[in-house]
Amino acid sequence: MIVAFVAPLIGAVLIAVTGRSPNLREAVTLSTATITFLTVASLVSGVMDGQRPAVLLFEVLPAITLSFTLEPLGMLFALVASFLWIVTSVYAIGYMRGHNEQNQTRFYVCFAIAISAAIGVAFSGNLFSLLVFYEVLTLSTYPLVTHAGTDNAKAGGRTYLGILLATSIGFLLPAVIWTMHLAGTLDFQDGGIFGQGASGTVLSVLLALYVFGIGKAAVMPFHRWLPAAMVAPTPVSALLHAVAVVKAGVFSVLKVVVYVFGIDVVSGLASGQFFVYLAGATIVIASLVALRQDNIKRRLAYSTVSQLSYIVLAAMLATPLGIVGGTLHVAMHAFGKITLFFCAGAILVASHKTEVSQLNGIGRRMPWTMGAFAVAALSMIGLPPTAGFISKWYILMGAVDSGQMVAAGVLIISTLLNAGYFVPIIYAAFFKPEDGHASDQSHGHGHDHDHGEAPWTCVAALTLTAAGTVVLAFTPDLPLTLARFLTGMPQ
Amino acid sequence: MTAFLEHYNYWIAIFLMMAGFYTVVARGNLVKKIVGLNIFQASVFLLYISMGKVEGGTAPILSGKPEVFSNPLPHVLILTAIVVGVATTALGLSFIVRINESYGTTEEDEIQHMDDEP
């Protein structure tokens, strides 16, 4: 477990040292990513057998320790993050070179640190460790968001850091200290750590502090950092804003609901109901906003905001089926959204296009890319035979199960909206004729038309993840088992 | 009224203290500020010395026969405090000399004006 956490850190140092030679640096990145994934993967069988290994790193304050405890939810998150790191590294190499970005060493170093922090979040054995790695993740991704160094990037970075730090210091930190004050412990335990003593009102307020404090879950009104962070290079948006950072957010929400409050407690809280509605509102509003975005990455960002709230909604339903659905969605959405971002990046590298309205006919020039895009979009919408269908199915079951018809209605409406903002892109890419004239005016370069596919590493990466969404749909055993462990459901 | 008069030493101390304090706050000339600071400190010295006085007591010098002494401790303390006061005054005046060298004035508002401009 320690190896999985430390490997990316050592990688970061090595990357910094080998910064002068790009080939060596990228070899280090790839091999570190592989080692990390293999280490994480080797832990799976133990967790499946019901083991819960724990490691105490050190004691910071009396009764407050930095420690790792492996449990199914964290296992799943760590698996997803470390696997996608490999894929993203492959992609990033093609992207960064194809795009001639500067400061590439800083980029890879911060990336490795961010992954290490994400794994730290996944493994953390108590709230304090969670908080620590959560903050490290925020800080280490800040240089990635502002990578371009332009005024625009700095403004985006400011929003990013501002919202994430403000919510975590303003809400999460007091929530953690309050928990310490009430429960006397911060360790995650099955069924929650609050005894009978705490009143419903206090717990309601506390739950609100947690959900708003975990700004990375992007529940409205604290979602604005996500579109702002789209100024980052595409691999960053892909891994961090589709996988590591936002997933760390919803993962924390799930973890707090399951292991700090306990499902039974949350289902009895007034604010739990409030958050079902709030998450529902976020889903619908974000989808509506996404419809109106012309920039591909911004459209994807708002789609992420809405998909994240699926998971928050699932957690707040506080039924076993809902939790299973939410957990599955962590993995399923990760594969789908990373593919979409990879595609957006590939389009940018190959054709320098960033707007949806410029994509007419691009499917013929970049068939692999747009094919992958179509598959991933289907998964987002939640159509079989893609992974998104399975998790959505469970969340819907959870909603029906707990009698939350409003939630069920929201899910169905949002499916239609998802279709509304993805299908036109696919249609335009494959069936509309190429819009040569307009393109000439806007660019003035004839050679823009002569582009084909993006660099092969990019295409390989996005094909792989697209395949992943289909494969996961047919063999969801691994995540499903892990998710069921979480709720103590029979196998 | 008698209570007022009996404690006349305190009233003198308080009057001097306020006079000194007012000078420090209200005067713009740095030298006058230092003068005010001196009056302010001197009032405290008087307060200490007068509180050590015992009615009918003499200076505490051993002469062999029992006598009433004034309490010598406050006097000794004030000797130290006077030394501190002299040092403060010396340091303050030396600052004023150097301020005058570099600004060409010892008026606070003019210095302020010159600092705001550069």
Next chain:
Amino acid sequence: MIAAHFPILQVVVPLMAAPFVVLFRNGTVAWFISFAVSWFALAISVALLGQVMDAGEISYAIGDWAPPWGIEYRVDKINAFVLLIVSAIAAIVATFARASVEKEIPEDKQVLFYSAFLLCLTGLLGITITGDAFNIFVFLEISSLSSYALIAMGRDRRALTAAFQYLVMGTIGATFILIGIGLIYMMTGTLNIADMAVRIEAVSTSPTTVAAAAFIFVGVGLKLALFPLHLWLPNAYTFAPSMVSAFLAATATKVSVYVMLRFMFTVFGKFFTFEFLPESPILIFLASLAILTASTVAIFQNNLKRMLAYSSVAQIGYMVFGIAMVNVSGLTAGILHLFNHALMKGGLFMALGCIAYRLGATSIEQVAGAGRRMPLTMFAFVIGGLSLIGVPLTAGFVSKWYLLLGAMEKGWWPAAVIVLVGSLLAVVYVWRVVEAAYFRPSPDGATTVEEAPLSMLIPTWVLIGANVYFGIHTDLSVSVAKQAAVQLLGLAP
């Protein structure tokens, strides 16, 4: 036994060294003596802390005149801790001083500069160690007079006016303390602090005692720059030589906080201070204003030294806040922050010293692009800044943690909110610098790496490293602070 004389050696060695260095007309020799003396003082204070933790309070009668008639030096857990802070910062800053002073102080003044530094150290150590109230005043003046002189040695002519302003306000503060001590002496007939504490109970409702308390708290408030008595501080820190800013920011206000603790809890006792007098709400009110106003003002400063100075005013607010809670968590937070803030502000001002050494100025325009030119220095600044904000795994987080815990134990929700808002404001002012340093090109377009000399970088990193170390291994700092808090509150350990 030499160990028995540690309390007096702690003060006398730097005192003797101060005139001694003036005999040498050579800056390097003077520096070496100051350097050796500071490290020697650190060794003694470590030994003293060890003795106190093992064997309890130490009482040392000067010249064998038994207290309460003679002057007593008394070392207990809290002042042993403060002694350690002061001497450790002095030792590190003295190491740092060599290169910085060569650059900033004219050759012929260097000897006198070091002499004043040693006197200032003497004064601060003396205030802390003495068990005699009048002695506190004397040492206070020794340290103040020498620090006025140190500040006046800044290169900018505004250093002179800043020093003068500080001299006037500092003298008024010290005189107030003198009046207060005189009034207590009138009521109790003793100057020994331990003796005072016993005798004051009989007269604790007398108006004279109340007046004495008022004079002392206002006087100390001036010295520790408690809002709104902080006006002297920003100018003084801004225009002082870099090394002086680092030293004073990390020690002078801390010692004043200690004096306040001593009078509040030991001399007057917590019942008099917090139940008979309404100190708690007053302090909370002032501390909240300090945190909010000073942090906001810090955001708008272009000179980074001034920005850190205002941040100091805010951080002092946190300490006073913790003290005003009068419970174990709050008081622990206050004392802990004393220590942690010394680490972070010392480190930050030293990092600015490095910047001033290379780039010549510390305005935010000058710092632009410094992340590339001075990577190690700027990284140190970033870590120090994170500690100031209170990010987990830095020392600042630990003190914030206890502060919030204390507020929650009291049920003071608005207080917790103010602390959190203060942290957010700190994010803003620290991040302005980070953005400038890393994402803006340097003004003259230079991109070559020009780090400060190692003799400056290493001490800076020692302090910054300590921020991280004490953010992770809190055994030492927290346990000492907690024991000191328990002792001050008079609870059974």
